[in-house]
Amino acid sequence: MLNVVLLLMGMLSPLSGGVGFPPVSATEMTAPVNQASILSDAPASQKEQIDRYETLNGIALADTAQDVIRKLGEPLEVTQDPLLGTTEYHYKDMTVGLFDGLTDYVHVEPSAKSIQVNDQSILLTTGHITDSLGHPYFKGEDGDVYVQDHQVIKVFKDHMDGNIVGVDLFFEYSE
Numbered sequence: 001m002l003n004v005v006l007l008l009m010g011m012l013s014p015l016s017g018g019v020g021f022p023p024v025s026a027t028e029m030t031a032p033v034n035q036a037s038i039l040s041d042a043p044a045s046q047k048e049q050i051d052r053y054e055t056l057n058g059i060a061l062a063d064t065a066q067d068v069i070r071k072l073g074e075p076l077e078v079t080q081d082p083l084l085g086t087t088e089y090h091y092k093d094m095t096v097g098l099f100d101g102l103t104d105y106v107h108v109e110p111s112a113k114s115i116q117v118n119d120q121s122i123l124l125t126t127g128h129i130t131d132s133l134g135h136p137y138f139k140g141e142d143g144d145v146y147v148q149d150h151q152v153i154k155v156f157k158d159h160m161d162g163n164i165v166g167v168d169l170f171f172e173y174s175e
Contacts, residue, residue: 049131049132049133049134050117050118050120050132050133050148051148052118052148052149052151053117053118053146053148053149053151053152053153053169054118054151055116055117055118055169056106056108056115056116056117056153056167056168056169057094057106057108057112057115057116058071058072058116059071059072059096059103059106059169060103061102061103061104061105061106061151061169061170061171062102062103063102063103064101064102064103065087065089065098065101065102067103068089068096068098068103069089072089072091072096073091075089075090075091075096076090076091076092077090078090081097084097084099085099086098086099086104087099093108093109093111093112094106094107094108094109094112095107104170104171105168105169105170106168106169106170107166107167107168108166108167108168109166110124110163110164110165110166112124115167117132117133117153120132124164124167125164126144126155126157126162126164129144129155129164133146133153134146136155141159142156142157142159143155143156143157143165144157147172150171150172151169151170151171151172152168152169152170152171152172153167153168153169154167154168154170155167156168
């Protein structure tokens with residue numbers, strides 16, 4: 001639940017400005033790329049870049065609760081988030097958030113060491129993620145955001161050391 005709240009706050013707060021601060025655009029939020037923290041821009045030796053985010057660790061955003069259990073087995077724990085109205089299925093190294101019986105988001109912990117987007121395995125390093133997903137749509141204070149066909153992969157990073165602290169898949173919401 002905390003991850004979802006932080007995710008929403010991180011996505012919305014830089015755009016709304018604050019006391020004494022004017023709103024900023026996504027292009028103004030882009031931080032300079034630290035060349036030491038990413039691998040070279042040489043073509044990935046694995047597969048070509050992923051252009052659609054259909055699944056994260058085998059779970060699609062269209063999956064029902066029954067689909068999630070069929071794919072991952074019974075969760076280790078099930079919790080309710082009354083604020084967001086979601087049910088969270090907790091598994092080793094990942095959480096699946098469900099809203100009205102459908103997958104709303106998938107969160108993967110850094111302890112997983114890698115993620116699987118569609119059928120492609122990606123090590124949880126900035127370089128491997130960039131090689132597989134391309135350059136982020138934008139970079140925020142709390143991580144890098146990749147957007148394809150209204151689906152978002154957000155790579156959350158520690159603001160102090162830049163280490164990856166989680167990866168989420170969710171729908172791009174617009175009003």
